[in-house]
Amino acid sequence: MKNKAGFSLLEISIVIFVMGITITALLQMFELGHLRYNAISAGQKLRSGLAEIRVWLRNRVAMAEIEQITIENLQKNVSLANGFRCNDLKISNYDSATYFIQLQLFEDRNRNGSADPSETSEKKLFCFRRRNS
Numbered sequence: 001m002k003n004k005a006g007f008s009l010l011e012i013s014i015v016i017f018v019m020g021i022t023i024t025a026l027l028q029m030f031e032l033g034h035l036r037y038n039a040i041s042a043g044q045k046l047r048s049g050l051a052e053i054r055v056w057l058r059n060r061v062a063m064a065e066i067e068q069i070t071i072e073n074l075q076k077n078v079s080l081a082n083g084f085r086c087n088d089l090k091i092s093n094y095d096s097a098t099y100f101i102q103l104q105l106f107e108d109r110n111r112n113g114s115a116d117p118s119e120t121s122e123k124k125l126f127c128f129r130r131r132n133s
Helices: 009-062 071-077
Strands: 084-093 098-107 124-129
Touching: 009 071, 009 084, 009 098, 009 124, 071 084
Parallel strands: none
Antiparallel strands: 084 098, 098 124
């Protein structure tokens, strides 16, 4: 009997093939994890910005400064995360002290300054009541 030392070309080819499949699967898992992390991060930034906007709007309505509620003033006075902008702002008066404010934010991913259909988020509706003096 002959003693055989080493591996055949077929065995090495199979090992390299299996390693390639494993590395490809691992790299795809990392990419999906990165995409998931970015989506979670963007959602957190949006929620944080909405909370800050809500406080600013509440203070304007409470102090009867309704005329100051504009998109320009909102973006100037509220620090939104990079890339987030206000797209639409509508104010409607229910009675003399109650206001409904509808707001739409978007994440300007392509940095063109306007909301594209893939960038818009759902509209948020706030209800505030002015303080009686």
